[in-house]
Amino acid sequence: MVKKNACVFISGTGTNLKALIKSSREYNFPININCIVSSTKKADGLNFAKIYKIPYYILNLNNQLNFQSVLQKLKGNNVSLICLAGYMKILKKNFLNKFNGKIINIHPSLLPKHKGLDAYKKVLESKEKITGCTVHYVNEKLDSGKKILQKKVFISSNDNEKTLKARVQQAEYRAYAEAVIKLFK
Numbered sequence: 001m002v003k004k005n006a007c008v009f010i011s012g013t014g015t016n017l018k019a020l021i022k023s024s025r026e027y028n029f030p031i032n033i034n035c036i037v038s039s040t041k042k043a044d045g046l047n048f049a050k051i052y053k054i055p056y057y058i059l060n061l062n063n064q065l066n067f068q069s070v071l072q073k074l075k076g077n078n079v080s081l082i083c084l085a086g087y088m089k090i091l092k093k094n095f096l097n098k099f100n101g102k103i104i105n106i107h108p109s110l111l112p113k114h115k116g117l118d119a120y121k122k123v124l125e126s127k128e129k130i131t132g133c134t135v136h137y138v139n140e141k142l143d144s145g146k147k148i149l150q151k152k153v154f155i156s157s158n159d160n161e162k163t164l165k166a167r168v169q170q171a172e173y174r175a176y177a178e179a180v181i182k183l184f185k
Contacts, residue, residue, distance in 0.1 A: 004080035004184065006031040009059075009087035010038050014045020016085035016106060019173035020180075021052050029177070030184035035077050037070060039089045061092060071098060081183070083176065084138060093140055103138040104183070106176050108168050110134060110150055115143035120161040120168070129155055131164070133172045135179035149179040 006024070008017045017036065024033045036049045036056040049056040057073055060066040074082075084105040096103065109119040111134040114126075123131045132152040137145035151171040155164065 001028060001030070003030060003032040005034045005078045006081040006083060006180075007035045007037055007074055007077065007079045008033055008083045008085050010036060010043050010045040010085055011040060011088040012043055012045060012086045014043065014048050014086070015169060016172055016176055017045050018048050020083060020085065020176055021048060021054070023177040023180070029181070031081060031180055035073065035079070037074075037087075039087060045086070059089075061089060061095075067095070071095070074099075081180070083180070085176070090142070091138065096138065096140060101137065104148060104179065105136055105138050105143070105145070106172050106179075107134050107136065107143050108165070108172065110152065111136060111143055111147060120164050123155065124159065124161065124164065131155055131168065133168055133175050135175050149175055149182060151175040 008020055010017050021033055023029050024031055033054060036046070036054050037059045038046055038056060039059060041058050046056055057070045059070045080102060082099055082103040084103065107119065109123060110132045114122040130152050132150055134150045135148045136143070137148065139145040151174060153167050153171050
């Protein structure tokens with residue numbers, strides 16, 4: 001199987017990055033993660049780049065020279081797919097246009113419910129019985145792109161933000177891998 005090159009964008013701990021790297025090491029998984037982009041050099045997830053010897057870049061969307069440099073590196077790495085995994089910055093229109101239809105994201109709710117930040121808090125405040133995660137294409141509107149896949153998680157009456165987040169993240173790790181496979185079938 002010829003794998004497509006992918007890049008994962010992160011901002012934080014990189015748990016979804018780690019899950020995607022592990023999946024990408026499987027023979028029949030359709031992508032090879034050949035670079036990582038972070039919005040900050042302090043992201044803990046960059047440790048996975050170092051552990052797995054994957055090149056990484058820091059993207060400053062407000063610095064045009066840095067932006068162009070990272071864009072060239074992605075093109076030089078023949079990136080066919082960008083996976084946003086806890087990437088907490090809004091990508092600008094010109095970047096989205098360069099990779100139109102090749103950027104996906106995972107969000108910790110069943111979209112279109114609870115877009116943006118604080119999804120776990122919003123879910124608990126609305127006293128829902130079920131939540132989950134959504135893998136979707138990225139477009140110009142926040143968490144509004146076409147859905148690829150969703151996974152449901154039941155909410156316990158004992159749940160708080162921390163316990164709910166832990167269970168939803170476990171669903172995210174499976175959902176992201178399944179969505180990537182679905183894209184390349």
